[in-house]
Amino acid sequence: MIKVSVLGYGTVGSGVVQILRENAELITKKAGQGIEVKSVLDLRDFPEDPVQELIVHDFEEIKNDDEVQIVVETMGGLHPAYEFVKASLESGKSVCTSNKALVAAYGPELLAVAQEKNVNFLFEASVGGGIPIIRPLKVSLAPEEILEISGILNGTTNYILTEMTDKGADFDSVLKEAQDKGYAEKDPTADIEGHDACRKIAILTSLAYGKQLDFEDIYTEGITKITDRDINYAKKLGAKVKIFGSSKKAGDKVSAMVAPKLIMPSHPLYSVDGVFNAILVKGNMVGDVMFYGQGAGKLATASAVVSDVIDESKHVNVNMKTLWDAEKLALMPLSEASSKFFVRVHGSREEVEKKVKNAFGAVTPVDAGYNDEFGFVTEEITEGAYEKAANEVSVINKIRFEG
Amino acid sequence: MIKVSVLGYGTVGSGVVQILRENAELITKKAGQGIEVKSVLDLRDFPEDPVQELIVHDFEEIKNDDEVQIVVETMGGLHPAYEFVKASLESGKSVCTSNKALVAAYGPELLAVAQEKNVNFLFEASVGGGIPIIRPLKVSLAPEEILEISGILNGTTNYILTEMTDKGADFDSVLKEAQDKGYAEKDPTADIEGHDACRKIAILTSLAYGKQLDFEDIYTEGITKITDRDINYAKKLGAKVKIFGSSKKAGDKVSAMVAPKLIMPSHPLYSVDGVFNAILVKGNMVGDVMFYGQGAGKLATASAVVSDVIDESKHVNVNMKTLWDAEKLALMPLSEASSKFFVRVHGSREEVEKKVKNAFGAVTPVDAGYNDEFGFVTEEITEGAYEKAANEVSVINKIRFEG
Numbered sequence A, B: 001m002i003k004v005s006v007l008g009y010g011t012v013g014s015g016v017v018q019i020l021r022e023n024a025e026l027i028t029k030k031a032g033q034g035i036e037v038k039s040v041l042d043l044r045d046f047p048e049d050p051v052q053e054l055i056v057h058d059f060e061e062i063k064n065d066d067e068v069q070i071v072v073e074t075m076g077g078l079h080p081a082y083e084f085v086k087a088s089l090e091s092g093k094s095v096c097t098s099n100k101a102l103v104a105a106y107g108p109e110l111l112a113v114a115q116e117k118n119v120n121f122l123f124e125a126s127v128g129g130g131i132p133i134i135r136p137l138k139v140s141l142a143p144e145e146i147l148e149i150s151g152i153l154n155g156t157t158n159y160i161l162t163e164m165t166d167k168g169a170d171f172d173s174v175l176k177e178a179q180d181k182g183y184a185e186k187d188p189t190a191d192i193e194g195h196d197a198c199r200k201i202a203i204l205t206s207l208a209y210g211k212q213l214d215f216e217d218i219y220t221e222g223i224t225k226i227t228d229r230d231i232n233y234a235k236k237l238g239a240k241v242k243i244f245g246s247s248k249k250a251g252d253k254v255s256a257m258v259a260p261k262l263i264m265p266s267h268p269l270y271s272v273d274g275v276f277n278a279i280l281v282k283g284n285m286v287g288d289v290m291f292y293g294q295g296a297g298k299l300a301t302a303s304a305v306v307s308d309v310i311d312e313s314k315h316v317n318v319n320m321k322t323l324w325d326a327e328k329l330a331l332m333p334l335s336e337a338s339s340k341f342f343v344r345v346h347g348s349r350e351e352v353e354k355k356v357k358n359a360f361g362a363v364t365p366v367d368a369g370y371n372d373e374f375g376f377v378t379e380e381i382t383e384g385a386y387e388k389a390a391n392e393v394s395v396i397n398k399i400r401f402e403g
Helices: A011-022 A024-031 A050-054 A059-063 A081-090 A100-116 A134-140 A155-167 A171-181 A195-209 A228-237 A298-313 A349-360 A383-390 B011-022 B024-031 B050-054 B059-063 B081-090 B100-116 B134-140 B155-167 B171-181 B195-209 B228-237 B298-313 B349-360 B383-390
Strands: A002-007 A035-041 A068-073 A094-097 A146-152 A240-250 A253-263 A276-283 A287-294 A338-346 A363-366 A373-378 A395-402 B002-007 B035-041 B068-073 B094-097 B146-152 B240-250 B253-263 B276-283 B287-294 B338-346 B363-366 B373-378 B395-402
Touching: A002 A011, A002 A059, A002 A298, A011 A024, A011 A035, A011 A298, A024 A035, A024 A298, A035 A050, A035 A059, A035 A068, A035 A298, A059 A081, A068 A081, A068 A298, A081 A094, A081 A100, A094 A100, A094 A298, A100 A195, A134 A195, A134 B134, A134 B298, A146 A195, A155 A171, A155 A228, A155 A240, A155 A276, A195 A240, A195 A253, A228 A240, A228 A338, A228 A363, A228 A373, A228 A395, A298 B134, A338 A349, A338 A383, A349 A363, A349 A373, A349 A383, A373 A395, A383 A395, B002 B011, B002 B059, B002 B298, B011 B024, B011 B035, B011 B298, B024 B035, B024 B298, B035 B050, B035 B059, B035 B068, B035 B298, B059 B081, B068 B081, B068 B298, B081 B094, B081 B100, B094 B100, B094 B298, B100 B195, B134 B195, B146 B195, B155 B171, B155 B228, B155 B240, B155 B276, B195 B240, B195 B253, B228 B240, B228 B338, B228 B363, B228 B373, B228 B395, B338 B349, B338 B383, B349 B363, B349 B373, B349 B383, B373 B395, B383 B395
Parallel strands: A002 A035, A002 A068, A068 A094, A253 A395, B002 B035, B002 B068, B068 B094, B253 B395
Antiparallel strands: A146 A240, A146 A276, A240 A253, A276 A287, A287 B287, A338 A373, A338 A395, A363 A373, B146 B240, B146 B276, B240 B253, B276 B287, B338 B373, B338 B395, B363 B373
16 A cells, blocks of 8 residues: 655645545556555645545644655645655655646756655646656657657647637637636736746756756747737638747757747647647657647646556656756757748838838738738748848737748 | 667568667667667568678577567567567566557467566557557556547558548549558558457557457458548538547446547547547546557657667566456447447438438438438437348448547
């Protein structure tokens, strides 16, 4: 029998307890022994919930409980999650977490402690919710030189963009509706400004190359500037607007970015709509592989956590080495990254086309029926070249275009 | 340094040698040590290929080579693959294989030998080529009660159906073209009759439930009866024809089948076209997860084999237990499985509609402009009820309909 402590009885933590109970029989078979929640750390009490008898309020109790071999961290936030996780590993317990902020910030350090103590630190649930992606990237794609990762990594923004596309609604009203439905948080900043996706692509890219990509170094653009006009242009182009966390090998360096992009129906992620997430990984041998599923949600995320618990229960005192050094990954300057750009500038086509062509070179006009602005798609140019050209005209918005 | 022997220097075997050489540096990092091909078993010689110096013609040499810790079986076929794999395991070597026929027929026995000898028998490449599916199903989805598996598991037939849909071409000419391009084999029977997909769904289903599903027990229908008329009806319905290997939990039993199906654009596998494969797994906690990629091809398949080699190199003398007992999985009789059916019967609508309704109950007519036949979609009925009703009319073809 393996004894587990859960830190934080919120959405994911309570899902972990639920799955370990409801699927106990099959989990016992898969793990080769029973897995039992011995204690749950939370500041609150839950008098109506059978979990109450497991509730402890002091982390020290868990840290000092030698019977507890696995600690599940589902509190979120950096502190005290970091301190608790580190202390758990140092006292010889394996840890698994759904906490992307923690993993993005302290991944290499915590992995090093786990290795030193011959225990494990796993974080399947930190990216893509219930989608198996961390373990496939580490183990199944181990033979691959990763050339590119492209992910729809945030369900809230994908839901908003899908609704804007399907219903022709504007950003603010869709956001409000998403908040009412519980698909977006009261403070939606982390989602709509791309911060959530940024931490996730930082984790995936660090794992792909075995070195640390700091999320602060990744150019991150949210979806708050996307309007119904952008969506209408997208439709004219036969494209959809999606927000991607992406990274790409470029010689000895890697480029990385979070930004909305226009993609065409031939793109493997074109049909990933609503709250679903999907991650495309391109390897030098295997080509494109794609993983799809619910990127959030109580039970989907908790399921990924429990898969880590089972894996750790089968590797007691055997460290499964994860390559992710503290050494920094060499990042290509943003200005050198290149793509096509869809651009909207103030002024009618008659008024500004010549100026646009002087600035951007050859462009393909897109007519969505607006007379007070001019929309067009550039050739593939660098971000630096785009910035230079954009200074020559009066840009309303731009969206990178993969087509 | 881990020493590997490769049995069979065909498409996949030569791909394994190529990947271990070309990605040697990163594989050494991931595995924590070098992985070197020490010998390659083949009856042939390859005087123009550097592999020649590794070629041996007698399996006994490999079996008796104590330096060889991992054997890669990429010969295909049941014999002597079975004998060689079993002997390798018995002599304390781990084995990985791309051979679905071998795994479907002897999986539980070979896993038991591996467990007894404290080595490993892995077969990621036996299903879905380069798509990570076996390991995610075993490990990442370990907490899940698997409710359903639905896979486009054969690239040749998916290519043929895609071409028939896109070009309006008939089956025979597309098959001929696929053979010319190397997408279909000279003897395409195993693909077009569904035998290949059948072995793959047998493997996935056995792993999902930990018991043996014999492929001979799975109802298997190929795509040879699909005509351009069926494709035109599908277009009228807004659907596509795809051939699925699928299984579903039904109480204490499991239903399983290989058959063409009509699916609508809302189906997660609708946009999986051409030679690509995809597998949808539904769990009781995680909901739908989907895996997509190249289901065949030298390097994609070889990459999956090499992921197993790396995993085995990290688990020397540590058996990673795989739940797959020889005990038979309880299969629901085909007659009890239910779905909607798209059916075409001889005779004009005027002539046969009444008879059809008498036999099938309520149906939805589909008009694709053919006056000599009547096409319709039934309500959801059992296979048994379908068979009974079909006896009352003159059926040209039927395709199960998920919509």
